[in-house]
Amino acid sequence: DVKVTQSSRYLVKRTGEKVFLECVQDMDHENMFWYRQDPGLGLRLIYFSYDVKMKEKGDIPEGYSVSREKKERFSLILESASTNQTSMYLCASTPGLSNNEQFFGPGTRLTVL
Amino acid sequence: GNSVTQMEGPVTLSEEAFLTINCTYTATGYPSLFWYVQYPGEGLQLLLKATKADDKGSNKGFEATYRKETTSFHLEKGSVQVSDSAVYFCALSDRGAGRRALTFGSGTRLQVQP
Numbered sequence: 001d002v003k004v005t006q007s008s009r010y011l012v013k014r015t016g017e018k019v020f021l022e023c024v025q026d027m028d029h030e031n032m033f034w035y036r037q038d039p040g041l042g043l044r045l046i047y048f049s050y051d052v053k054m055k056e057k058g059d060i061p062e063g064y065s066v067s068r069e070k071k072e073r074f075s076l077i078l079e080s081a082s083t084n085q086t087s088m089y090l091c092a093s094t095p096g097l098s099n100n101e102q103f104f105g106p107g108t109r110l111t112v113l
Numbered sequence: 114g115n116s117v118t119q120m121e122g123p124v125t126l127s128e129e130a131f132l133t134i135n136c137t138y139t140a141t142g143y144p145s146l147f148w149y150v151q152y153p154g155e156g157l158q159l160l161l162k163a164t165k166a167d168d169k170g171s172n173k174g175f176e177a178t179y180r181k182e183t184t185s186f187h188l189e190k191g192s193v194q195v196s197d198s199a200v201y202f203c204a205l206s207d208r209g210a211g212r213r214a215l216t217f218g219s220g221t222r223l224q225v226q227p
Contacts, residue, residue, distance in 0.1 A: 033214055042219040090156055102215055104156040
């Protein structure tokens with residue numbers, strides 16, 4: 001089974017802090033994604049990566065950056081956390097080029113005070 | 114661009130009732146369609162999928178048929194259980210449009226009462 005793990009289930013940070021969210025997948029998938037989930041808005045794509053050191057902006061990249069130094073690991077960085085970044089963050093991965101399902105991690109619920 | 118529209122929730126049903134959650138989509142290419150389920154405190158997991166028109170996806174008693182003529186992918190189950198209480202997301206993947214990520218609907222919360 002594909003396993004996608006995220007470093008924390010719950011995280012509380014203060015405004016202005018730099019925050020790192022880590023995601024690791026164990027199935028050698030090329031593509032990895034970061035979404036945020038908010039009530040009534042579904043999942044919105046923040047960033048994705050289709051190869052090591054490659055990244056592309058999603059629909060809501062402002063205030064975020066990402067890093068993919070190794071194929072299995074994709075990090076989301078909040079350079080200076082703000083209260084409007086309080087949300088559930090979901091990482092996902094998918095193999096190859098076809099219209100495959102995405103495999104999701106359990107999520108990190110981030111609260112910024 | 115691509116979009117997915119789901120019915121507003123919450124949907125509250127009694128155990129053994131029939132379930133329909135409506136989903137319609139807009140896509141520029143030839144999308145694959147998915148239903149994901151999120152149980153309380155967990156991430157999303159794939160429930161079923163369909164990759165071309167008239168395909169029917171099914172799993173755990175849930176079904177959805179890819180209707181190109183009505184651009185719909187409605188989720189149905191004949192007899193819901195309390196354990197089906199979760200949030201359900203309809204999504205599409207449109208690689209033909211050059212987009213690698215999924216486009217999600219807003220989610221529909223289902224509450225099943227004993």
